[in-house]
Amino acid sequence: MKAKEVDRARAAAVALLRKARVPVTRSEIETMEIADMGLGDIRRLGLELIVYENNDRYCAKELVLLPRQICPEHRHPRINGRNLGKKETFRCRYGEVYLYVAGERTPGPKARIPPKYKPFFKVWHEIVLRPGDQYTLPPNSLHWFQAGDRGAVVSEFSSTSIDGCDVFTDPRIRRVGS
Amino acid sequence: MKAKEVDRARAAAVALLRKARVPVTRSEIETMEIADMGLGDIRRLGLELIVYENNDRYCAKELVLLPRQICPEHRHPRINGRNLGKKETFRCRYGEVYLYVAGERTPGPKARIPPKYKPFFKVWHEIVLRPGDQYTLPPNSLHWFQAGDRGAVVSEFSSTSIDGCDVFTDPRIRRVGS
Numbered sequence: 001m002k003a004k005e006v007d008r009a010r011a012a013a014v015a016l017l018r019k020a021r022v023p024v025t026r027s028e029i030e031t032m033e034i035a036d037m038g039l040g041d042i043r044r045l046g047l048e049l050i051v052y053e054n055n056d057r058y059c060a061k062e063l064v065l066l067p068r069q070i071c072p073e074h075r076h077p078r079i080n081g082r083n084l085g086k087k088e089t090f091r092c093r094y095g096e097v098y099l100y101v102a103g104e105r106t107p108g109p110k111a112r113i114p115p116k117y118k119p120f121f122k123v124w125h126e127i128v129l130r131p132g133d134q135y136t137l138p139p140n141s142l143h144w145f146q147a148g149d150r151g152a153v154v155s156e157f158s159s160t161s162i163d164g165c166d167v168f169t170d171p172r173i174r175r176v177g178s
Numbered sequence: 179m180k181a182k183e184v185d186r187a188r189a190a191a192v193a194l195l196r197k198a199r200v201p202v203t204r205s206e207i208e209t210m211e212i213a214d215m216g217l218g219d220i221r222r223l224g225l226e227l228i229v230y231e232n233n234d235r236y237c238a239k240e241l242v243l244l245p246r247q248i249c250p251e252h253r254h255p256r257i258n259g260r261n262l263g264k265k266e267t268f269r270c271r272y273g274e275v276y277l278y279v280a281g282e283r284t285p286g287p288k289a290r291i292p293p294k295y296k297p298f299f300k301v302w303h304e305i306v307l308r309p310g311d312q313y314t315l316p317p318n319s320l321h322w323f324q325a326g327d328r329g330a331v332v333s334e335f336s337s338t339s340i341d342g343c344d345v346f347t348d349p350r351i352r353r354v355g356s
Contacts, residue, residue, distance in 0.1 A: 021199035023271060023309035053267045053314060053335055058236035060267065060335035089231045089238065093201060131201035136231060157231055157238035157335060 001036050005043075009034045012151075013048035013064040020094030020153040022062060024050055037072060038174035044114060047071045051161070059161040063090075063154040065097065065147030068112065073100075073121050073144035073169040079162065085139030088158035092129035095152030099127040099135055099145040111146040120170035129154070142169070179214050183221075187212045190329075191226035191242040198272030198331040200240060202228055215250060216352035222292060225249045229339070237339040241268075241332040243275065243325035246290065251278075251299050251322035251347040257340065263317030266336035270307035273330030277305040277313055277323040289324040298348035307332070320347070 010032055017024055028050045035049065036042040048064040065071065076086035090099060098111045103125030110128065113121055123142045127135050137143055139159075192207055206228045213227065214220040226242040243249065254264035268277060276289045281303030288306065291299055301320045305313050315321055317337075 025310045028310070052269060052312060055265065055314070057265050057337040058267075058335055060238065060269075060333075087233065087235050089236075091230060091238075132203045132206070134230060136233070155238075155333075157236055159235040 001034070001040060001042060005036075006034045009042050009046075009048055009066065012066050016064050016066070016094065016151045016153055017062070022093060022153055024062070037168070039170075039172065043069065045070050045072055045117065054161050056160060059086075059156075059158045061156040061158075061161070062093075063156055065095075065145075065152045065154070067149050067151045068147060069151070070111070070113065070117075070146045071144055072117070072173060073123065073142055074166045074173075075140050075142045076162075077140055077165060077167050079165060083159070086159050086161060087137065087139045088156055089134055089136040090129060090145070091134035091155045091157070092131050093153040093155055094131060095150045096148030097129040097145050097152045097154055098148065099129055099143065101125050101127065101135075101137065101143050102141060110148070113146075117170070120168075122169060179212070179218060179220060183214075184212045187220050187224075187226055187244065190244050194242050194244070194272065194329045194331055195240070200271060200331055202240070215346070217348075217350065221247070223248050223250055223295065232339050234338060237264075237334075237336045239334040239336075239339070240271075241334055243273075243323070243330045243332070245327050245329045246325060247329070248289070248291065248295075248324045249322055250295070250351060251301065251320055252344045252351075253318050253320045254340075255318055255343060255345050257343060261337070264337050264339060265315065265317045266334055267312055267314040268307060268323070269312035269333045269335070270309050271331040271333055272309060273328045274326030275307040275323050275330045275332055276326065277307055277321065279303050279305065279313075279315065279321050280319060288326070291324075295348070298346075300347060 036046040052060040105124040106126035214224040230238040283302040284304035
């Protein structure tokens with residue numbers, strides 16, 4: 001990703017955090033992860049995130065999605081006999097989020113996926129999250145989400161995050177990070 | 179606690195959540211825990227809280243402290259061989275919080291404790307949390323906190339919460355809840 005694109009995504013994410021009145025420190029802004037998942041199309045596919053805490057027991061992050069930005073379909077697999085995969089709760093703080101999980105396909109979904117990415121989105125049961133709404137995903141379950149037209153800020157509460165273990169439906173995706 | 183006092187604490191907590199721009203649902207307001215710890219002095223000692231999620235792996239709450247309200251000294255003890263006690267992160271969203279933990283006593287602390295409660299506050303190492311600041315406590319460590327003059331809203335991220343197991347320094351305190 002070009003430095004200019006990273007800077008642009010960061011500035012847009014900071015503007016959304018300000019709109020959401022989520023206080024973050026200067027150092028958190030500087031170290032904010034701008035994740036394009038290796039696809040080089042950050043404005044449409046990826047997300048911006050601040051990891052508040054990630055330890056051996058729990059994790060908390062603030063996720064920012066630019067208008068219509070998509071976090072692509074993935075799951076958090078079983079790590080070992082004790083850790084059956086990351087369990088996570090999404091709580092919408094600002095904007096609107098369209099979250100998709102396994103289940104009956106929702107007719108006329110609110111999400112819009114560019115045709116070239118469509119083959120990599122398999123689950124289409126829609127959950128709409130508005131400020132104050134939340135949803136908890138079981139471990140190892142496929143999911144993806146897209147922000148509405150104004151973008152979104154989403155708090156994520158979870159068990160320990162090991163992003164490098166995530167399994168994406170699109171085999172081209174490379175996820176690095178915590 | 180009288181119903182009128184509960185209603186007053188709830189209304190004041192909701193006003194602080196609005197000031198902090200933390201979106202909560204009507205049902206969360208209705209089920210908000212108003213915890214006076216059994217001491218019947220909620221305006222000075224206790225807290226208001228919304229539990230967003232508390233499952234077998236992690237917990238997330240929003241804590242509200244009225245102006246100068248004190249969460250009394252306590253620790254989260256070892257539960258068993260696997261759970262050495264609740265580990266928790268406090269992140270200030272609004273106002274100012276004076277958090278006290280074990281360590282060198284801070285001279286001229288910002289907290290003000292009514293004399294009759296003083297014997298039950300043993301740790302005096304001060305950490306000041308302002309919006310965007312956070313602090314993670316190790317399991318089983320004594321701590322307590324007080325809001326500044328404007329009150330405070332604090333996000334708590336933690337391992338599973340089992341409030342009934344908490345050990346308070348003041349033996350009169352009875353803590354029920356999740």
